[in-house]
Amino acid sequence: MSPSAESMLLEAYENGLELGNRHEVDESGWDFLVLHATAADGTPWILRAPRRPGEYLKAEGALLDHVRPHLPIAVPDWRIHTDTLIAYPRLPGMPAGGTWLPADDRLGRSVAVLHALPTEPIEALGIPVLDPDDQRKWLIGRLETAIREFDIPDEKVRRWQDWLAATDRWPQDMVLARGDLHPQHLLVEGGRLVGMIDWADATISDPALDFIDPYHYLTPAAFDRLLADYERHGGHVWPGMREHIALRASFGPVIGGTFGLATGRDDLVAEAREELSRGR
Missing domain, CATH: 3.90.1200.10 (Aminoglycoside phosphotransferase (APH), C-terminal lobe)
Structure with missing residues (x-):
């Protein structure tokens, strides 16, 4: 079954993450449905649900843990990880956009x-x-x-x-x-x-x-x-x-x-x- 905002919020709740009713859905990705939501304490969260099942999810989470100490920038820190949902606190910053020019190296x-x-x-x-x-x-x-x-x-x-x-x-x-x-x-x-x-x-x-x-x-x-x-x-x-x-x-x-x-x-x-x- 294809993921929906409702199924993602329900699974987050079942895994101990209670999010508010207001959320924003991003359907632009080929592989994932993405949800922007906010927890009761005001922390913004990102939820990702794969459009198709894939074992690569486990590998992606392990890779993030592997590269995090080496990079000069932030990468997601998954707090919920199942076969059908990934959730992590939103990172700082905003998407670069198509006219972005790097200000440093x-x-x-x-x-x-x-x-x-x-x-x-x-x-x-x-x-x-x-x-x-x-x-x-x-x-x-x-x-x-x-x-x-x-x-x-x-x-x-x-x-x-x-x-x-x-x-x-x-x-x-x-x-x-x-x-x-x-x-x-x-x-x-x-x-x-x-x-x-x-x-x-x-x-x-x-x-x-x-x-x-x-x-x-x-x-x-x-x-x-x-x-x-x-x-x-x-x-x-x-x-x-x-x-x-x-x-x-x-x-x-x-x-x-x-x-x-x-x-x-x-x-x-x-x-x-x-x-x-x-x-x-």
């Missing part, structure tokens, strides 16, 4: 810290491992589906096919990639990054995954600073990394469109159809 520093963590203990937590061949095969499958279902210019298809076939253009060293660094998942105060939420997409995989969203929403100059901050704090910037990031970023409508086809999300299919039909 915390984003680049945080990504560098994550990429430097040893991966064996993280793999033991249950975080998925996606080696370069696995990633390429998965993306090739998505592209084959998109070619069948959407009208995509030949030049665009060839560019993606060449990139996916060129194994030497893919990094071989896998890292803890937070993934999905969308502005809505970054909490800021006065332009400064203070927190990261929604870690369900974390994998041990391509470090470029943590630059795809910033590539879209940062100005070119701000993106240059992000890569410089990342490198200054120990991140590895290899020759061809920027092009690799740009190609992964351009592939987003393929992923979104095929996800929409698989889950019945007509809005995602329509959005992908429009974007994929463009010449570049």
